[in-house]
Amino acid sequence: MSDCGSKGCGCSSAASGPLLTPEPTASALAEAREAHYLIQNMDCPTEEALIRRKLGGLSGVVGLEFNLMKRTLIVRHNLPSLTPLEEALSAVGMQAVRQGDDPSTQITRLGIAQMDCPTEETLIRKKLTLLPGVVDLDFNLMQRTLTVRHTASALAKVxxxxxxLGFEAQELDTQNYRTPPSRAYSDSTPWLPLGFSLAAAIAAEGMYWYLGGNHWSVLVLALIAISLGGLSTYKKGWIALKNRNLNMNALMSIAVTGAMLIGHWPEAAMVMVLFALAEVIEAKSLDRARNAIRDLLDLAPEQATVQQPDGTWLDVEAKQVAIGSRVRVRPGERIALDGVLLEGGSTVSQAPITGESLPVEKAPGDPVYAGTINESGSFEYRVTAVAGNSTLARIIQMVEEAQGSRAPTQRFVDQFARWYTPAVFVLAIAVAVLPPLLLGAAWMDWLYRALILLVVACPCALVISTPVTIVSGLAAAARQGILIKGGVYLEDGRKLRWLALDKTGTLTHGKPEQTDAISLNSALTDSSRSIAASLASRSDHPVSKAIAKAAVGDGVVLREVGEFAALPGQGVRGVIDGQTYHLGNHRMVDELRGCSSDLKQRITALESEGKTVVMLVGADDVLAIFAVADTIKDSSRNAIAELHALGIQTVILTGDNPHTAQAIAAQAGIDRAQGNLLPADKLREVEQLAQSSKVGMVGDGINDAPALARADIGFAMGAAGTDTAIETADVALMDDDLRKIPTFVKLSRATAQVLLQNIVLALGLKAAFLLLTFTGQATMWMAVFADMGASLLVVGNGLRLLRQ
Structure with missing residues (x-):
């Protein structure tokens, strides 16, 4: 009702182009080219607003034309490449297919168990990009998956x-986002050959020092060590070199071969064995980050007890249970599927989904979620979503998709790594050649130093540090009921300086109670409540519900309402017994006929008490006044205090009256309050804040779409079980607890610190070894320890976020 500025009007405003992107000039449109896309998951204006904000900020985009009914988007642009457009659409979770492509274009998701390192991703990308029929490649290194958009005839070639390239690809179900099983290193890792290889390398070193040189026994032991421990590295290195890719395997193969050629046999053997061992340890360490997401999959049981047509009960695989099925849950069991409770009651721990620490009482009509734990009673429920579309499945899908998006730090690191390896390779050649030619230095000495440079030329530690850290942060957030849509939002959370909040249901409980019902027309005293309640019963706004509930509780009879209409930001209208009535806030009364001084005094007196006032208006005058009060959550007060301690200022943006907004702000300790705001007004307020600092917006994820879309980070409250809320916001809070926002900010700041630590650690070790190499104090086995040790250190440092 009076908060209609934030509730119930978002969709129409979200589609308002001028609110979100400036009008392009005629000359810009004349010079622009067009790119046509089918956005397969663009159903609502909130998603249009999200895309409009994302693409509208790209340099070179001069116009956007949406058709929600057909799910199409025309982008007018002056870009040299469409890659930025498609990366931006992917970053906000949009499944975009460029129109005009082969109509047989399809999407295949592949699991590549051996794809561990960014250098391997680069190798695969380079190979597949050249294939005809391959339209797009989307890698998720942490989950070892590759999503390929291609023509039907191209899959076999892919x-x-x-x-x-030496990899095995397993075709996965594109509709099932369950993580493919990783390599079982405990079973497949050749521990015995590696053990013999290490023993042979140690023996070669011992014989070298005992015999005082390269005795034939030293060469034999070194060859055994390299053969047992390094054949896989040589094979991968040869494949990389054939494809003109300088990955770690290629560099290590060159370095070890060079060491053997200049007579450093024991060291060549030790370097190869240490590299093989370090790769295994690194892969197992990375599996800890992967398992952080995989653990979510284990929350939902694979079977459910389902009632059969003949009334019997049978254990059935959860993925085979259809919507509408009746499922029984016993005490202590995990719930297999989303549903609505039909019979019985219990307390359910929803911590795996919402992060709530206390169990929630469940009664008939209440929702239950897959992966939650039934703690006490037995009950039966009706399934409302198949296994692949449960709240838990959507969380896992969103987290995995978030991993695939590149955070700002990761994009910087990837660009740096692209130039770093070739630069160091060229430097190694210069080190090997120039000092002997120009200064008359010893060839063997400088060749050895060049080989050391090759060992440290691969930026694996630097490149792997960012995805491990981001994934750990995303997983830590998901465990606490915070669903972050991408690494960019996890990084930007630390920069928030303002947080705008909707009032009803966000700061308050959203379940107001009617406190006053004042009739202004004595002739209609008995019927005014009936008329008002009849209109209010047709609205789903909390204020309307409070008025209708109070009337029904007092035995008031509801009447038939015709020609009902919602008035955004004002109230509702309807025809009862042939007469048109309005029920809404003072903005509506002002537009209809204006408020008298006596009416204003009555309204002001009620609003000063923190109450929301709505009025019933007939053909000629205001007939009655109703006041409704909502109570603020204790968690809201605590959250605001924590935000202030973090240096974040707060503001209420509500469609409710300014007096109520100020009263709620005073109770919660909020810095500012703005009332009487329509969706466009909220958008304007957020835009003004965004001009000077990073701003977040908290709403229900659906009706505050324009402001949520414009904010640097949009937070959806109570997103559990709500498709649109999860898809709309940048960060979805799975319950209604505002204290999760300070938790998110703290996690963002911790993530930024770990990212910086990892970058400094990785680059610092590289720089130190470059210096040691030029001064002649470094050895090849020391270089392997430094390179692979750095990888293990940054992975371990990133995994610390899982304990947040």
Whole structure:
């Protein structure tokens, strides 16, 4: 009702182009080219607003034209490449297919168990990009998956190309986002050959020092060590070199071969064995980050007890249970599927989904979620979503998709790594050649130093540090009921300086009670409540519900309402017994006929008590006044205090009256309050804040769409079980607890610190070894320890976020 500025009007405003992007000039439109896209998951104006904000900020985009009914988007642009557009659409979770492509274009999701390192991703990307029929590649290194958009005839070529690079690709279900099983290192890792290889390398070192040189026994032991521990590295290195890719395997193969050629046999053997061992340890360490997401999959049981047509009960695989099925849950069991409770009651721990520490009482009509734990009673429920579309499944899907998006730090690191390895390779050649040629230095000495440079030329530690850290942060947030849509939002959370909040249901309980019902027309004293309640019963706004509930509780009879209409930001209208009535706030009364001084005094007196006032208006005058009060949550007060301690200022943006907004702000300790705001007004307020600092917006994720879309980070409250809320916001809080926002900010700041530590650690070790190499104090086995040790250190440092 009076908060209609934030509730119930978002969709129409979200689609308002001028609110979100400036009008392009005629000359810009004349010079622009067009790109046509089918956005397969663009259903609501809130998603249009999200895309409009994302693409509207790209340099070179001069116009956007949406058709929600057809799910199409025309982008008018002056870009040299469409890659920025498609990366931006992917970053906000949009499944965009460029129109005009082969109509047989399809999407295949592949699991590549051996794809551990960014250098391997680069190798695969380079190979597949050249194949005809391959339209797009989307890598998720942490989950070892590759999503390929391709023509039907290209899939066989893709699989052959991947196999030619020494990888095995397993086709996965694109509708099932369950993480493919990783390699079982405990079973497949050749521990015995590695053990013999290490023993042979140690023996070669011992014989070298005992015999005082390269005795034939030293060469034999070194060859055994390299053969047992390094054949896989040589094979991968040869494949990389054939494809003109300088990955770690290629560099290590060159370095070890060079060491053997200049007579450093024991050291070559030790370097190869240490590299093989370090790769295994690194892969197992990375699995800890992968398992952080995989653990979410284990929350939902694989079977459910389902009632059969003949009334019997049978254990059935959860993925085979259809919507509408009746499922029984016993005490202590995990709930397998989302549903609505039909019979019985219990307390359920929803911590895996919402992060709530206390169990929630469940009664018939209440929702239950897959992965939650039934703690006490037995009950039966009706399934409302298949296994692949449960709240838990959507959380996992969103977290995995968030991993695939590149955070700002990761994009910087990837660009740096692209130039770093070739630069160091060229430097190694210069080190090997120039000092002997120009200064007459010893060839063997400088060749050895060049080989050391090759060992430290791969930026694995630097490149792997960012995805491990981001994934750990996303997983830590998901465990606490905070669903973050991408690494960019996890990083930007630390920069928030303002947080705008909706009032009803966000700061308050959203369940107001009617406190006053004042009739202004004695002739209609008995009927005014009936008329008002009849209109209010047709609205789903909390204020309307409070008026209708109070009337029904007092035995007031509701009447038939015709020609009902919602008035955004004002109230509702309807025809009862042939007469048109309005029920709404003073903004509506002002537009209809204006408020008298006596009416204003009555309204002011009620609003000064923190109450929301609505009025019933007939054909000629205001007939009655109703006041409704909502109570603020204790958690809201605590959250605001924590935000202030973090240096974040707060403001209420509400469609409710200014007096109520100020009263709620005073109770919660909020810095500022703005009332009487329509969706466009909220958008304007957020835009003004965003001009000077990073701003977040907290709403229900649906009706505050324009402001949520414009904010640097949009937070959706109570997103559990709500498709649109999860899809709309940048960060979805799975319950209604505002204290999760300070938790998110703290996690963002911790993530930024770990990212910086990892970058300094990785680059610092590289720089130190470059210095040691030029001064002649470094050895190849020391270089391996430094390179792979740095990788293990940054991975371990990133995993610390899982304990947040």
């Amino acid at each position: 699989l052959d190309a991947i196999q030619s």
